[in-house]
Amino acid sequence: MARLLYELAGADPDRRFSPFCWRTRFALAHKNLAAEGMPWRFTEKDRLAFSGQGLVPVLVDGGQTITDSWRIAEWLEEKHPAPALFGANRGFARFINTWADTVLHPALARLIVKDIHDCLAPPDQAYFRTTREARFGATLEAVQGAREVEVIGFRKLFGPVRAALAGQPWLGGGAPDYADYILLGSLQWARCTSPFRLFTEDDVVFAWRARGFALFEGMAAKAVGYPA
Ligand SMILES: N[C@@H](CCC(=O)N[C@@H](CS)C(=O)NCC(=O)O)C(=O)O
16 A cells, blocks of 8 residues: 655645655655655645644555654654664654744744745635734734844754754764754755745855755755755
């Protein structure tokens, strides 16, 4: 039975830009597992009804349906233990997961939110504008309009990541693991939707991101998006 991954798509069905779906894409690639990508749009909630909720990623594997990127990662680790996705310390990856969701994404979204909107199909544009403007309490244009200033604070958030990468090539140590994939997924969200430059080329995060996007035969680098 084919393994299916429901992934958020833009107006171009090949523009797969969800940070959470990219976590799952990296996890599948790490374990050398193929999955057919099923493009899904924000306003197609009915197509996810079978999963009992309305968010992607949704993985359908061997007759089972698994939702939520963290649960999918744990499920893949249990079903396909080698190569290990979490390394010795699953708690560290859990911390990075929560930090990305609660600190990094709110800051990153402000830098790219209008660009995301512009990538979407028209029905999704209306949904996205209404829900996100209510969340931010401002127009998409006003939020993104401050990005040349806000990117400075965004870069500072990566201080602990820089400190870790000063002593090792990956957050996972000598090889990438799920902690790397979580943050690479966040940065791939930006690369797929926005031409805005997040990092300067002399930043260790810039080099780590390039290495990460080159993994698995350039899986992330080759995806529809902008030069990182
Ligand atoms: N905690 C979930 C979050 C999933 C999530 O928020 N997915 C977004 C796509 S980036 C979504 O489906 N949003 C639908 C919507 O906003 O209606 C995970 O890690 O998978």
